[in-house]
Amino acid sequence: MEELKVGICGWGNVATGLFSALENNADIIASNSGAQFTVSVIGARRDNPKCDPGNTPIERDIFDVIGHDIDVVVELIGGVEVARELIIKAIKNKKHVVTANKAVIYHHGDEIFKLAKENGVRVLFESAVCAGTPIIKLLKEELAANRVSKISGMLNGTSNFILSNMEEGAEFDSTLELAQKEGYAEPDPTFDIEGMDAAHKIGILSALAFGTPLPPKDFYVEGITKIEKSDFTYAMDMGYTVKHLAVAKVDENLLELRAHPVLIKLDSHLANLKGVRNGMEIDTDLIGKIHIAGSGAGQESTASGLISDLINLANSKAINDQPENNNITSYKVSEFSELVFQYYFYIEAEDKPGVMASITSLMASKQVGIESIVQKEELDENCVPIILITDPFKESDHSELHKELLTIESVKNIRSIRIESN
Ligand SMILES: NC(=O)c1ccc[n+]([C@@H]2O[C@H](COP(=O)([O-])OP(=O)(O)OC[C@H]3O[C@@H](n4cnc5c(N)ncnc54)[C@H](OP(=O)(O)O)[C@@H]3O)[C@@H](O)[C@H]2O)c1
Numbered sequence: 001m002e003e004l005k006v007g008i009c010g011w012g013n014v015a016t017g018l019f020s021a022l023e024n025n026a027d028i029i030a031s032n033s034g035a036q037f038t039v040s041v042i043g044a045r046r047d048n049p050k051c052d053p054g055n056t057p058i059e060r061d062i063f064d065v066i067g068h069d070i071d072v073v074v075e076l077i078g079g080v081e082v083a084r085e086l087i088i089k090a091i092k093n094k095k096h097v098v099t100a101n102k103a104v105i106y107h108h109g110d111e112i113f114k115l116a117k118e119n120g121v122r123v124l125f126e127s128a129v130c131a132g133t134p135i136i137k138l139l140k141e142e143l144a145a146n147r148v149s150k151i152s153g154m155l156n157g158t159s160n161f162i163l164s165n166m167e168e169g170a171e172f173d174s175t176l177e178l179a180q181k182e183g184y185a186e187p188d189p190t191f192d193i194e195g196m197d198a199a200h201k202i203g204i205l206s207a208l209a210f211g212t213p214l215p216p217k218d219f220y221v222e223g224i225t226k227i228e229k230s231d232f233t234y235a236m237d238m239g240y241t242v243k244h245l246a247v248a249k250v251d252e253n254l255l256e257l258r259a260h261p262v263l264i265k266l267d268s269h270l271a272n273l274k275g276v277r278n279g280m281e282i283d284t285d286l287i288g289k290i291h292i293a294g295s296g297a298g299q300e301s302t303a304s305g306l307i308s309d310l311i312n313l314a315n316s317k318a319i320n321d322q323p324e325n326n327n328i329t330s331y332k333v334s335e336f337s338e339l340v341f342q343y344y345f346y347i348e349a350e351d352k353p354g355v356m357a358s359i360t361s362l363m364a365s366k367q368v369g370i371e372s373i374v375q376k377e378e379l380d381e382n383c384v385p386i387i388l389i390t391d392p393f394k395e396s397d398h399s400e401l402h403k404e405l406l407t408i409e410s411v412k413n414i415r416s417i418r419i420e421s422n
Pocket residue numbers: 009010011012013014015044045046062076077078079082100101102127128130131296297298299302
């Protein structure tokens with residue numbers, strides 16, 4: 001039986017979850033993988049009352065873990081720069097690395113993978129994207145014979161939880177508070193609700209599927225903070241719901257990378273993934289569309305992904321499978337402003353004769369077609385909401401149109417959401 005000696009760095013939520021899962025599921029892990037894992041050392045700058053490490057030696061300086069007789073360093077400290085330093089030191093000391101840290105892979109992936117290759121070790125990161133939901137291995141191994149043309153999905157559990165609750169009639173702020181109370185959202189949820197977490201994940205998936213660099217060139221990222229509860233009501237009347245979608249897509253030699261709220265058809269697979277679940281749709285040439293969904297966070301789910309990496313290492317330590325950016329030159333990254341979307345517009349205007357005509361004639365002057373326009377029931381203060389779905393037009397004209405609509409005297413407020421085509 002192959003034995004792998006493991007050093008865990010960090011002793012928080014995920015690290016203690018990994019330690020417990022290795023202990024509690026040792027029998028099933030051994031029988032499924034033929035491998036045995038020994039945690040030889042833990043790097044913990046302080047004890048964690050939630051987990052007793054037994055007789056496992058503890059290093060208070062996480063960098064000292066690397067000096068032990070171990071095969072693999074499991075980096076679970078989070079953050080970017082210290083984690084990078086730790087991973088680089090581990091690689092230079094010929095230790096394999098397993099990490100759940102999306103931020104360090106996103107910002108320094110290319111540097112780390114190159115160094116690992118030069119040093120004959122591997123860096124695995126299954127749980128960095130959607131924790132235990134096996135998207136990395138799916139792309140690298142199971143779909144290896146396929147040309148992937150699009151990956152799209154809800155990659156942030158907190159955002160999906162908030163939007164699913166708003167779909168049921170809840171307000172943004174109270175749902176965010178609930179997510180924090182339930183432990184789905186961090187005390188500082190900025191990274192989740194402003195879209196950066198999903199952006200990191202789609203950047204990593206794009207590197208795997210399309211060979212884009214890590215870090216990628218900047219791309220368009222928008223969070224969910226401007227979505228209102230009423231957007232769900234109006235969207236649903238037209239057969240849509242609102243989701244936060246991260247997308248990596250190639251068309252001919254053009255590559256799109258983006259993460260922002262969208263309206264998607266209510267009967268689509270992704271529309272029906274509710275709550276904290278992460279879910280993705282992958283378009284491939286050989287097997288068509290494939291869907292994968294699962295828990296994208298949490299101690300146990302993340303431990304599952306980490307252990308799958310450890311098993312992979314134990315069974316094939318010598319395989320050289322670091323992502324290589326062979327395709328970098330094949331794809332030109334599209335400017336976001338050049339992309340074309342249909343848009344949902346919510347326009348709040350005074351209930352005066354002629355307001356609809358002013359809006360439609362402005363749209364006509366901008367050569368933006370209207371698929372549908374409906375005036376809804378009056379709000380307070382003599383204002384009416386007008387819900388408009390445009391024909392497809394260029395993103396670069398979208399913000400201009402926004403500004404010009406606001407110059408119509410009776411228009412008081414506008415918001416818009418892009419519509420994701422199938
Ligand atoms: N939580 C999840 O559901 C989840 C899911 C997927 C991936 N991840 C990733 O897993 C990693 C760990 O997350 P977590 O939830 O376990 O975080 P956590 O509970 O905050 O634990 C982080 C641990 O690392 C230690 N640490 C942080 N910086 C350090 C430093 N400079 N030197 C020494 N120790 C340091 C912390 O020590 P102190 O306690 O002393 O600060 C703590 O023990 C992150 O990269 C995260 O993105 C988490």
